[in-house]
Amino acid sequence: MNGYNFAYLDEQTKRMIRRALLKAVAIPGYQVPFGGREMPMPYGWGTGGVQVTASILGADDILKVIDQGADDTTNAVSIRHFFQRVAGVETTTATTAADVIQTRHRIPETPLRAGQILVFQVPIPEPLRFIEPSEQETRLMHALEEYGVMHVKLYEDIARYGHIATTYAYPVKVDERYVMDPSPIPKFDNPKLDGNPALMLFGAGREKRLYAIPPYTRVESLDFEDHPFEIQRWEHACALCGSDHSYLDEVITDDQGGRMFVCSDTDYCQSRRGEVA
Amino acid sequence: MKKPVLERPVLLDVQGITRLYGPAKGCEAIDFQLHAGEVLGIVGESGSGKSTLLRVLAGLEAPDAGRVVYRRSSGEPEAARSDVHEPDTARRGGTQALGGDPQANAEAELDLYAIGEARRRALLRLEWGLVHQNPRDGLRMGVSAGANIGERLMAQGQRHYGQLRATGQAWMGQVELDPGRIDDAPRTFSGGMQQRLQIARTLVTRPRLVFMDEPTGGLDVSVQARLLDMLRTLVRSLGLSVVLVTHDLAVARLLAHRLMVMRRGQVVETGLTDQILDDPQHEYTQLLVSSVLTP
Amino acid sequence: MHSMTNTRPRLTVNGLYKQFLLHGQGGLEIDVMRDLSLTLQAGECLVLAGRSGIGKSTLLKMLYGDYRIDQGRIRLHFDDGDLDLEALPTYAWHGLRRDVIGYVSQFLRVVPRVAAVDVVMEPLLARGADEAESRRRAETLLARLNLPERLWRLPPGTFSGGEQQRVNIARGFIGEHPLLLLDEPTASLDAANRDVVIALIGEAKARGTAMLGIFHDEDVRERVADRLLPLDGSLGGLSNASQTCRESLS
Numbered sequence: 169m170n171g172y173n174f175a176y177l178d179e180q181t182k183r184m185i186r187r188a189l190l191k192a193v194a195i196p197g198y199q200v201p202f203g204g205r206e207m208p209m210p211y212g213w214g215t216g217g218v219q220v221t222a223s224i225l226g227a228d229d230i231l232k233v234i235d236q237g238a239d240d241t242t243n244a245v246s247i248r249h250f251f252q253r254v255a256g257v258e259t260t261t262a263t264t265a266a267d268v269i270q271t272r273h274r275i276p277e278t279p280l281r282a283g284q285i286l287v288f289q290v291p292i293p294e295p296l297r298f299i300e301p302s303e304q305e306t307r308l309m310h311a312l313e314e315y316g317v318m319h320v321k322l323y324e325d326i327a328r329y330g331h332i333a334t335t336y337a338y339p340v341k342v343d344e345r346y347v348m349d350p351s352p353i354p355k356f357d358n359p360k361l362d363g364n365p366a367l368m369l370f371g372a373g374r375e376k377r378l379y380a381i382p383p384y385t386r387v388e389s390l391d392f393e394d395h396p397f398e399i400q401r402w403e404h405a406c407a408l409c410g411s412d413h414s415y416l417d418e419v420i421t422d423d424q425g426g427r428m429f430v431c432s433d434t435d436y437c438q439s440r441r442g443e444v445a
Numbered sequence: 446m447k448k449p450v451l452e453r454p455v456l457l458d459v460q461g462i463t464r465l466y467g468p469a470k471g472c473e474a475i476d477f478q479l480h481a482g483e484v485l486g487i488v489g490e491s492g493s494g495k496s497t498l499l500r501v502l503a504g505l506e507a508p509d510a511g512r513v514v515y516r517r518s519s520g521e522p523e524a525a526r527s528d529v530h531e532p533d534t535a536r537r538g539g540t541q542a543l544g545g546d547p548q549a550n551a552e553a554e555l556d557l558y559a560i561g562e563a564r565r566r567a568l569l570r571l572e573w574g575l576v577h578q579n580p581r582d583g584l585r586m587g588v589s590a591g592a593n594i595g596e597r598l599m600a601q602g603q604r605h606y607g608q609l610r611a612t613g614q615a616w617m618g619q620v621e622l623d624p625g626r627i628d629d630a631p632r633t634f635s636g637g638m639q640q641r642l643q644i645a646r647t648l649v650t651r652p653r654l655v656f657m658d659e660p661t662g663g664l665d666v667s668v669q670a671r672l673l674d675m676l677r678t679l680v681r682s683l684g685l686s687v688v689l690v691t692h693d694l695a696v697a698r699l700l701a702h703r704l705m706v707m708r709r710g711q712v713v714e715t716g717l718t719d720q721i722l723d724d725p726q727h728e729y730t731q732l733l734v735s736s737v738l739t740p
Numbered sequence: 741m742h743s744m745t746n747t748r749p750r751l752t753v754n755g756l757y758k759q760f761l762l763h764g765q766g767g768l769e770i771d772v773m774r775d776l777s778l779t780l781q782a783g784e785c786l787v788l789a790g791r792s793g794i795g796k797s798t799l800l801k802m803l804y805g806d807y808r809i810d811q812g813r814i815r816l817h818f819d820d821g822d823l824d825l826e827a828l829p830t831y832a833w834h835g836l837r838r839d840v841i842g843y844v845s846q847f848l849r850v851v852p853r854v855a856a857v858d859v860v861m862e863p864l865l866a867r868g869a870d871e872a873e874s875r876r877r878a879e880t881l882l883a884r885l886n887l888p889e890r891l892w893r894l895p896p897g898t899f900s901g902g903e904q905q906r907v908n909i910a911r912g913f914i915g916e917h918p919l920l921l922l923d924e925p926t927a928s929l930d931a932a933n934r935d936v937v938i939a940l941i942g943e944a945k946a947r948g949t950a951m952l953g954i955f956h957d958e959d960v961r962e963r964v965a966d967r968l969l970p971l972d973g974s975l976g977g978l979s980n981a982s983q984t985c986r987e988s989l990s
Contacts, residue, residue, distance in 0.1 A: 299585070312563045314570075316600025320585070323592045323599065326606055327628045392606040446782075446918055448818040449839045451832035480831040670852040677851060681866060699851050702834045717833050719806040726808065728763035735764065 175222040176254040181205055185223035185378070189369060192380035197342030198310070199293050204376035214247055214272060215373030217289035221251065221270045224285060224369070230258045232266035237274040237415065237432035244272075261435050273336070275357040277414045277436040280366035282383060288351040290372035293379065295339045295349040315347050318390055326395055335400065341388045342381055350387075356399045356415045361387040404429040409440035453480035455516055456654060456686050457502070458554075462511035464501050469709040472498040475511070477705060477715065479654075484680055484687040486701030486718065488694060490733070494710035496658060499690045503656040504557055504569050513557040515568070515654070570600055574652035578659035580639035583646065584631045590617065590642055591627040597650045616645040620675060637668035641675065648679060657689045661696055673699050694737050698722055706730045748817055750919060750950040751780040751803075756812035756974075758798060772798050776812070776974040782918070785941060785951040785964050790971035796954045798975070800921045803952065804843045805833045816840065816919065838866050842917030844925045848896060848904045856899070856907045857882065857892040863915035881910040885936055901928040913940050920944060922953035926960050938963050 173179065181203075188202040207215040225231065231251055235243040239261040247270060248259050260266050263278040270287040280286060296306040299317045309315070318339050325333040338355035342348045350361055351370060361368065361381060368381040381387060391397040405412040407428035414436060416429040431437035457479040465471040472494035479485050487495045500506040502513055557565060569575070577583040584593050591613040595603070603609055614624035620641040622634075631639050640660065647655065660676065661669040677700060680687060691697050697704055697718060704721040706714045706729070714727040725731045758773035772795050780786050788796045801807040803814060803825070814825040828836065837843075842863075850859050857878050864874035882892055885906040891899065896907045905928045912920065922941075926934045934957070941964045944951060955961040961968075 308562075312566055314566065314600065316596055319599040319604070320588055320592045320596050323595055323606060323609060324588050327589050327591055327610075391604075393604050394607050446818050448820050448823060449835060451823075451828075451835045453831055453835070478831075483831055483834065670854075674851045674854045698849070703830050715830070716808070717805050717830050719804075720808055723801065724760075724807040726761070731763050 172254050174227065174255055175225045175251065175257075176207075177205065177219065177222045181219075182223040185219060188378045189220065189223065189380060192369070192378045193367070193382050195346070196382055196385050197340075197346030197348040197379060199377040199379045202376055202378050204373055207373065209246070209250075211374040212291065213243060214270070214289035216371030216376075216378075217270050217272070217287050217373075218247060218250070218371075219373065220287045220369050220371035220378065221268060222255075224287075225251065225255055225257060225268060227255070227257065229267040230260050230265055231255075232260050232263065232269045232435075233271075234269065234274060234276070234433075234435075235272045236417075237276070237436075238434045240434065262439070263433075263435050273352050273354075274415070274432060275353055275360045277411075277431070277433040278439075280360075280364055282365040284366040286364075286366050286368045288353075288368065288370045290349070290351045290370045290377070291374070292337075293349060293370065293372040293375050293377040295347050310346060313345070315341075318347055319392070322390060322392065322395075326392070332391065332395055332397075338397075339390050341390060343385050344388070347390070348379060348381075354400060354415055355389065355397075358387075358389045358397070359399065363387075402429060406431045406437060406440075409437045411437070411440060453482055455479070456481045456483075457688070458512075458514040458516065459502065460512045460514065462498065462501055462508045462513065464497050464506065464508045465710065466497075470494075471710050472501070472707070473710045475712060477712075479686055479688060481653075481686055482684055483703060484685075484689060484701045486697040486704045487688065487690045487707060488692065488697050488704055488721075488733070489707035490692060492709075493707040495690045495692075495707045497710075498707070499656055499658055499688065502688060503573070503575050504565050505575075507558050512559070515555045515557060516553060517555060517572070570597065571650065572653050574647035574650075574655040576640075576644055576647050576655065576657040576660050578662040580631070580636065580643040583643040584639060586632050587630065589628045589630055590622070590634070593631060593642060593646045594649050596646065601650060612649065616649055617642075619679075620645045621671070635668075637664050637672060640664060640672060644676070644679070648683065648685075651683060653686060655685050655687050657687060659691055659693075660689070661693070662691075669696070676700060694722060694734065706733065749779040750782045750817055751778075751952075752813075752815045752817065753778045753803075754813040754815075756799070756802065756814065757810045758802060758807060759810055772975065773802075774974055776971070778969055780919075780950045780952060782948040782950050783945045784966045785945060785953060786967050786969050787961050787965035788952065788954050788971055789961075789968040790975055792956070794971065794975040796971060796975065797923050799971075800843070800923050800952065800954065803919075804841060804921055805837070838863070838915075840918055842912050842915050842920045844909055844912030844920070844922050846905075846924050846927060848908045848911075850896065852897050853895045855893045856887070856896045859896060859907055860910040860914055863911060867915075877914060878910065881914055882906070884940075885910055886933055902930065902933070905929060906933060909937060909940070913944065916944070916947060916949070918949060920949050920951045922951060922955075924954050924956060926955065926957055934960055 185202055188200045192198065192200045205219060207218055209215060233244045233248040235241040238244060251257055252259060263276040268285045268287060272289045294306055296309055296317065298321065300306050322332050336354050337349055337352045338358055340348055340350055340358060340361060350358060363384050363386065365383050367383055370379045389397040402416050404416065406414060406416060408430050411431055414431045414433060417432045418427055419430055420427050455478045459475060459477050462475040463473050465473060475498055487498060489495045501508045555568065591610055594613040594616050595609040598609055598612065613627050617624045617627060622638055622641055631642055634642060661672050664672065673696065689701055701718045704716065704718050705712050706721060708729050714721060714730045721730060722734055725734050754777050756773055756776040760770045760772060762768040776799065788799065790796060798807060802809055809826040816823040857875060860878035860882060861874040865871065879892065887903060887906050891903065896904050909925050926937050929937065938960060941951065
């Protein structure tokens with residue numbers, strides 16, 4: 169496209185972001201500051217993820233973009249169109265076909281393979297922020313592994329609700345060192361972070377932080393001995409594909425209170441239906 | 446009849462501590478030793494430098510000059526403290542961790558401001574405690590009483606919710622709070638109750654050394670007495686060593702074994718609490734003691 | 741030469757001097773004690789004698805560490821050596837008071853709102869004694885001193901002078917310290933309770949406790965004193981200096 173460098177960002181900026189990403193990969197779970205650029209979309213629309221994707225995208229890469237698991241929601245569609253225009257790359261909705269997948273709030277149900285890169289859009293990168301407003305102090309707490317307050321939060325959940333009520337952005341410990349916010353994915357997806365063959369990159373545009381989970385890294389969800397980490401479960405199977413092991417969304421179907429549960433991952437659901445048919 | 450054993454090991458050796466914000470503002474050339482099991486009161490009027498000194502001693506503010514040396518090998522044997530969990534960092538053997546560095550363990554002396562910030566903070570979290578005058582400074586007001594008490598234990602690596610809760614309830618009982626209120630937020634507690642909660646939160650890991658800054662300061666007189674009695678009991682039953690800052694000579698009389706009188710950043714007189722209050726030598730101490738209203 | 745083990749004193753005081761310097765009174769110096777010496781045996785009750793108001797309490801307060809020692813020597817004797825109180829480091833006094841020197845003062849000074857029985861048992865708890873046993877002993881003593889049982893669980897702040905005095909006596913005697921300082925323990929007691937205190941002193945003597953006391957009541961003095969220590973020489977002629985000093989300070 170005329171007037172723009174490949175993938176919108178200039179090469180200097182991409183190099184800067186790639187250097188930060190290398191550092192992030194080298195120190196799994198550590199938040200690396202980077203010189204975030206203004207993007208032609210508002211904060212909250214994935215500017216962090218878009219910059220990461222722009223920096224790593226090659227001309228031959230096939231891109232998939234999902235929002236809440238779906239390829240056809242506004243955010244996913246607009247970001248996909250953005251890269252089609254500024255990079256001219258091929259796009260796909262098939263998880264297996266994609267080289268780079270930018271995501272908001274989900275990890276695809278189809279297991280990722282080595283060589284794939286998953287780029288997360290992150291609103292608040294700092295897992296300690298809820299208890300400590302000072303950035304200087306949270307950085308020190310990370311440096312010194314002072315993570316007792318993370319369990320204070322989980323304790324509070326159990327005290328209040330009888331179980332750990334945190335259901336998304338559930339904190340993890342990466343490579344037995346850094347406590348990390350996995351972005352607002354459902355805790356259902358947390359086990360997929362652990363030992364995943366794909367590279368996972370996280371970009372926070374507003375806060376200008378990058379972090380990463382390299383392939384096959386140990387990622388543990390924080391918990392208590394007597395209240396171990398558990399993922400969500402549903403009494404229903406997907407009303408469309410019959411899956412009894414995927415993350416389900418509740419969909420209202422009419423004005424009479426009719427509703428059904430369907431896979432949040434549209435590509436997964438569709439491919440299952442294709443197989444069944 | 447045998448001679449009593451009166452020797453107590455030195456726990457804290459304070460050498461020439463100076464921290465000045467301006468002429469006679471702060472504290473200057475302070476020397477003293479705190480022995481295991483002692484309650485040392487630092488008394489003086491506001492602006493005497495006693496709070497600055499406490500901040501330096503408690504590891505919160507580096508001095509301009511001087512050393513604060515903590516002798517770890519003193520006090521009761523390590524075996525008696527096996528209930529205290531090792532921190533996450535210690536398990537990982539991180540070099541910055543207090544318990545994870547074999548060299549640090551072997552060291553009998555820790556120079557508070559010569560060791561790194563990491564080890565200093567670990568020390569404050571594991572072996573020391575600080576009770577603030579205002580309980581809001583020492584509590585997390587947004588989380589429940591139980592979480593407040595459990596935080597230090599969780600920081601030390603305790604990961605059993607049921608045990609944390611049981612410990613929390615036991616400590617609430619110890620500080621005369623209703624264990625049934627373990628899930629209530631501190632903001633629903635009165636000032637006296639908040640202060641007792643802060644004390645439970647601080648003492649739950651059984652620190653060897655506790656710093657207290659006007660612990661009864663903001664409280665109604667009727668609440669003070671109960672807190673004083675509680676502190677006395679805890680000091681005795683836990684064998685605590687305490688540095689207590691107070692402007693209240695009555696509080697000092699009831700809690701401290703020994704007093705240090707400060708004025709304009711300097712120590713003007715030290716001695717047994719009864720000596721300072723009943724037989725003051727320095728002109729300023731005489732003035733201070735004679736200025737107290739007795740009902 | 742006989743063996744000295746049994747006749748060796750528990751306490752020796754040599755050439756004790758005490759002066760108060762009052763900065764607030766233009767540097768007024770008041771000599772309250774000069775060249776006082778005494779010895780005290782185990783199992784002996786030595787009663788300080790002298791005109792009323794010459795500051796006999798001063799000596800007790802110096803022995804208990806309340807007043808500093810300007811000059812002179814106070815030595816405690818043990819089987820395995822002596823302890824010089826004037827050279828004792830400050831931190832050591834706490835342990836000394838807990839284990840060796842007990843003091844029954846005229847006035848009760850305690851944390852407000854603490855129950856009488858808890859006040860009495862505290863010296864035992866300070867030594868790490870069992871709480872139930874300490875409580876039992878405290879109650880036994882309070883019962884002996886005829887303090888009504890309904891008062892045991894109440895803080896003594898509101899008690900009458902005589903009731904407070906009995907709490908104080910119980911607290912002083914419960915620890916069975918080898919050296920006991922008695923500052924008019926019977927001052928506000930009725931005859932029956934005076935008899936109880938006299939009995940307690942007798943029992944302490946039998947245990948080998950060395951006691952130094954001030955008793956205004958002549959009858960009590962005669963019944964408990966093994967010896968009198970005349971103090972008019974070392975404290976006399978000084979008027980009411982010690983008292984004047986205290987009052988000018990407070």
